[in-house]
Amino acid sequence: MKDGPLSAQVQIAHTRYLVFLVFFFGYVLSMFVINTWLTEQILNDGIRRAVSSDVKEVVSRRISRAYMTAIATEASMDGALVLGHSLSLHSACIKSQSCSMVALVAxxxxxxxxxxTQVGFRVVDFSSQTQPFPKDRRADVLKLFAFNITDTEQVVFLSSHVFCLRDADVIFTAHAAYSLAATLDHDLMVFTPNGTLSAQLLQRYQARSADRKDRGMVNDADVVLRQAPINRSV
Structure with missing residues (x-):
């Protein structure tokens, strides 16, 4: 008779322990399922954001208009940075991200x-392509490569020592008279990139650059560049 109540108490304690174990493992299992689901959602969200970022990058590289410059020496860096800051400060299309800034470098x-990059340039490095050319000619060669950036429909090319005091976006739609006789020795060119034209210009330059005194590229460029699809809308 003495063992009866004790045995009942043991059974109750045992039952309570089993109930506790059931609830405990149920809780652990539910937390594991919830954490797994949350982790999956976070990963999926991260993937969606990464894809979205990649799409935005592709779109940004297909902007139809671009300000472009060429930098072939460290000595030109200060001027290029001033140019970048002045464009970012004054250009309405850059502020609205409807045009971009591109720096061709070597x-x-x-x-x-x-x-x-910090001041807003998309940097395109042509170091390997310009190696065959003398160092004092590489800035000119970079101008030739500018005609081959065909993911941009319209280019306003500015030398790295130029800077803007006001919004220069009107140049994109300037009358032909303001295209400044698109020659490679000017500080301003307005043109549409064309891979075929770029190759023709490069071929002419390579053929005549052997003579260091001959400015063949600059002298010949007038004839060929006047065939370029320069923007002539008013």
Whole structure:
């Protein structure tokens, strides 16, 4: 008789322990399922954001208009940075992200390229392509490559020592008289990139650059560049 109540108490304690175990493992299992679901949602959200970011990057590289410059020496960096800041400050299309800034570079240190990126330039490195040319001609060669950036429909090319005091976006739709006789020795060119034309210009330059005194590219460029699809809308 003495063992009866004790045995009942043991059974009750045992039952309570089993109930506790059931609830405990149920809780652990539910938390595991919830955490797994949340982790999956977070990963999926991260993937969606990454894809969205990639799409935005592709779109940004297909902007139809671009301000472009060429930098072939570290000495031109200060001027290019001033140009970038002045365009970012005054250009309405850059502020609205409807046009971009592109820097064609050669022989620039990674830190210099990073500084260009910080002020808003998309940096395109042509160092390997310009190696066959003398260093004092590489800035001109970069101008030739500008005609081959065919993911941009309209280009306003500005030398790196130029800067803007006001919004210059009107140049994109300027009358032909303001296209400034698109020659490679000017500080301003307005043109539509054309891979065929770029190749023709490069071929002419390579053929005549052997003579260091001959400015063949600049002298011949007038004839060929006048065939370029220069923007002539009013």
């Amino acid at each position: 022989d620039l240190a990674p830190t210099s390229q990073a500084r260009l």
